[in-house]
Amino acid sequence: MMLLKHTDSRPDLRLVEKLLGSIQSSSDQNPPGQGLAALACAGAKEAERQARKETEKQQILAKQKNRVKLAQDGIIVLGGIFYDLSEKIKNYAPTANVDNILLESRSRIISGRITLGTGRIEWRTMDPEEPVSEDGFSKSNWDVVTGATIRVRQETNKRPGYGSSLWYMRKDKADSYRWFEVSYKLHPLSRKAAPYEPFELDSIQDADLAAASGMQIYEIASEPEPIDYGDSQTFLDRWFKRFAEASQGRLQRPR
Numbered sequence: 001m002m003l004l005k006h007t008d009s010r011p012d013l014r015l016v017e018k019l020l021g022s023i024q025s026s027s028d029q030n031p032p033g034q035g036l037a038a039l040a041c042a043g044a045k046e047a048e049r050q051a052r053k054e055t056e057k058q059q060i061l062a063k064q065k066n067r068v069k070l071a072q073d074g075i076i077v078l079g080g081i082f083y084d085l086s087e088k089i090k091n092y093a094p095t096a097n098v099d100n101i102l103l104e105s106r107s108r109i110i111s112g113r114i115t116l117g118t119g120r121i122e123w124r125t126m127d128p129e130e131p132v133s134e135d136g137f138s139k140s141n142w143d144v145v146t147g148a149t150i151r152v153r154q155e156t157n158k159r160p161g162y163g164s165s166l167w168y169m170r171k172d173k174a175d176s177y178r179w180f181e182v183s184y185k186l187h188p189l190s191r192k193a194a195p196y197e198p199f200e201l202d203s204i205q206d207a208d209l210a211a212a213s214g215m216q217i218y219e220i221a222s223e224p225e226p227i228d229y230g231d232s233q234t235f236l237d238r239w240f241k242r243f244a245e246a247s248q249g250r251l252q253r254p255r
Contacts, residue, residue, distance in 0.1 A: 063134070070177060071128035071146040072108075074168035078148055078179055079110045081232050082123055085239065089114055089121075093247075110148075119246030121239065123150040136204050137169075140211035144169040145177060147207075149200040150239065154246040160253050161196035162242050165207060166227065180224035181235060184210055190217050197253060198222065 151163035183198035198221035227235035
């Protein structure tokens, strides 16, 4: 645009060079004014905030990755228990109908169902890629990573059943993660009705409230019992007995 000015109004070339030189000299030798100093300070603080935010983000991602790994390890252990359960049923009751013994590779969910006579036993795990958050059981202070359900149903007129939730958890930070079986029941004053008791819960919120103090709709019917490692055979025997009773129409609601 300067070239469009009248020749008499154009600045002298030597003056332009002098001005450019003074600007460069000012940048190199003189400290910035208050405005630039404030801007530099604001920029430094913003850079620090962004760095801190990125660090926090990486820490959260690392925790999530570690929790997924914990859930995967837990599902592997429980998958072995379920495999043992199904194999023993097939060996000791060859007429049992083994239906839908699955390892769903896409969803990473293990599920299964076996029927014998009037009885049916079935189980299903959570997806280990979607573990329970660290504060998922904040009311009860349980540290639950993942879970599963197992139940026996009896196909008779009364259709009784028995269900439990299985939680891969620890109650204390000093403990290691293990699988625990927990059954639930309705509070005596609840207006809800359950098809059978005790039963399983797959709702994280309901299970957390049931384990917390105070009156809730759902209550724990049996305290958490370990079911893995040295306790797996006791766990399996409980469910073999319930399945056998249901298959003969003899399963009764616990008193």
